[in-house]
Amino acid sequence: xxxxxxxxxxxxxxxxxxxxxxxxxxVPRYREPxxxxxxxxxxxxxxxxxxxxxxxxxxxxxxxxGGATAxxxxxxxxxxxxxxxxxxxxGAGCTVGPACFGPSPVPPTQGGGTRVSPSPKQGHGPATSxxxxxxxxxxxxxxxxxxSTPPAQGGMGxxxxxxxxxPGGKGSAKAHGTGAGIPAP
Amino acid sequence: xxxxEYRPGSEADFDRLYxxxxxxxxxxxxxxVGEDAEDCVQDAFVEAFRNWRSxxxxxxxxAWLHRIAINRAxxxxxxxxxxxxxxxxxxxxxPEAQPDPGQMATSxxxxxxLRRLPPRQAAVIVLRHLHxxxxxxxxxxxxxxxxxxxxxxxxxxxxxxIELGPESSRASxxxxxxxxxxxxxxxxxxxx
Numbered sequence: 001x002x003x004x005x006x007x008x009x010x011x012x013x014x015x016x017x018x019x020x021x022x023x024x025x026x027v028p029r030y031r032e033p034x035x036x037x038x039x040x041x042x043x044x045x046x047x048x049x050x051x052x053x054x055x056x057x058x059x060x061x062x063x064x065x066g067g068a069t070a071x072x073x074x075x076x077x078x079x080x081x082x083x084x085x086x087x088x089x090x091g092a093g094c095t096v097g098p099a100c101f102g103p104s105p106v107p108p109t110q111g112g113g114t115r116v117s118p119s120p121k122q123g124h125g126p127a128t129s130x131x132x133x134x135x136x137x138x139x140x141x142x143x144x145x146x147x148s149t150p151p152a153q154g155g156m157g158x159x160x161x162x163x164x165x166x167p168g169g170k171g172s173a174k175a176h177g178t179g180a181g182i183p184a185p
Numbered sequence: 186x187x188x189x190e191y192r193p194g195s196e197a198d199f200d201r202l203y204x205x206x207x208x209x210x211x212x213x214x215x216x217x218v219g220e221d222a223e224d225c226v227q228d229a230f231v232e233a234f235r236n237w238r239s240x241x242x243x244x245x246x247x248a249w250l251h252r253i254a255i256n257r258a259x260x261x262x263x264x265x266x267x268x269x270x271x272x273x274x275x276x277x278x279x280p281e282a283q284p285d286p287g288q289m290a291t292s293x294x295x296x297x298x299l300r301r302l303p304p305r306q307a308a309v310i311v312l313r314h315l316h317x318x319x320x321x322x323x324x325x326x327x328x329x330x331x332x333x334x335x336x337x338x339x340x341x342x343x344x345x346x347i348e349l350g351p352e353s354s355r356a357s358x359x360x361x362x363x364x365x366x367x368x369x370x371x372x373x374x375x376x377x
Contacts (some may be wrong), residue, residue: 005342009314009342013310013315014315015295016294016296017215017216017315019209020207026362028230029230030227030230030234050269158323
């Protein structure tokens, strides 16, 4: 009986899975020239546009991400208060008395009170450190005190100040000052 | 299985192997993957050609080719299942297509029933009952011991008759067939 089943299976298989009589058409696939691998394709520049596209895409993404980060940083950073936190040691000359006597400890002493400032103001005002909201802080100037007793040997000093601008302006001040200071009490 | 000599690495011999074995291979693979068999067989020959130099004539070339092709067919069957699952998802919500009446008339189709079997079981049935290979030859082709071949064969027959079910009664299947199948199926074969 098992033989019956086997015979039945064999006949059904022959019926359902017929042998392909006609010979295979065309060149068998194993005989076809092998397609070059990705290296070969790249060398023949077939993949070059694709690679260029990918590279440009990555580059664009990086630039966008950088821009977005910068924008977020600018938008979220706390605004600086208006009063200038000027670091300029405005003014020149000696403010501390004893140092004013004798040769100045600052070697490149140059008098003249010249001032180089990008600001439109160029003053010779007192070397006060004003909390001004001006675009330029840290002005300096010559300072001449009242005659000292004994007459003070004019100390010379050099002061370099860098003012921090309030929003909207920036500036730096550099001042050379010569002053005749009063000895500190 | 007639042992025909093929010299490894010889392109002329590989051409001869192609001419001799392509038909048989196509039949076996058609039982596993259906219409995609041609593609699968061509892929198998490409792979075989690539490894032709390393082929060792200890096993018949036909068995070696069958092993390559059946492995390819198993991969292809997996892809087919994936594809059909995707199709099903795409069709969700749409009215189901009516079956073709012409197809219904010839619905008794052993090939279709074979495709529902696990690939290796389908291959065993075809190799044994269509190509007439011995269990030993099938073992060489599939890379499994003879005992495994016998158990797979038994399990495959049982499943096949269950698959055919009512259709098999319409055809002239020997009535007490199920009782006479040597049930040597071990648990491994059943879980394939």
